[in-house]
Amino acid sequence: MGEVWDKEKQIDPKDSESYREEIYEFISKYHSTTLSFMMTMRKNGQSIMRPVSTFVEDWQIFTISQHHQLKVNHVKNNPNVGYMFIDNGGPAYMSLGYTKNVWIAGTCEISYDQNEIADFFVRREKATGQGDAHPHDDSYTRVLFKTTPQYLRAEGFAEHARPVVYKSF
Incomplete structure (x- = not known):
């Protein structure tokens, strides 16, 4: 197709498997050098993105929130959401200054089960040292977003700007 396009097209799916562990570790950095953002959709179809904390287990992405949040x-x-993970401390992988990034599209379910949320905090503390970091009072109810990925596109892991794409997890 041309030299420029060839430098930006998806790497061969067979080769992409060699990056799976590195990409998983990248999105699993809890409050480290990886920033995470969650995208949701308004009723009118407009997308909204905001920074969130994430915790990843077996590729499932967890985010704590409050019942009154939009x-x-x-x-x-x-329930179709997206997460963007960006390296805020690493070197650029191309001349435009882009750093490693991972886009994940998935399906999200919301849990209001406070026992499940308490278990989540225990698992997160065991894995990261950070348990329940959210102030809590009776003015809101905690909720847990649980996102199962359906599509992942990672840039900055393979050569130049060639993305790694996964559709199974």
């Missing part, structure tokens, strides 16, 4: 209604109306 993203709760967005996910109730449309």
Whole structure:
């Protein structure tokens, strides 16, 4: 197709498997050099993205929130969400200054089960040292977003700007 396109097309799926562990470690960095953002959709189809904390287990992405946050209604109306993970401390992988990044599209479910949320905090503390870091009072109810990935596109892991793509996890 041309030299420029060849430098930006997806790497061969057979080769992409060699990056799976590195990409998983990258998105699993809890409050380290990887920033994470969650995208949801309004009823009118407009996308909204905001920074969030994430915790990843077996490729499932978890985010804690409160019942009154707008993203709760967005996910109730449309469970298709996206997460963007960006390296805020690493070197650029091309001349435009882009750093490693991973886009994940998936389906999100919301749990209101406070026992499940308490178990989540225990698992997160065991894995990261950070348990329940959220102040809590009776003015809100905690919710847990659980996102199962369906599509992942990672840039900055293979040569130049060639993305690694996964559709199974």
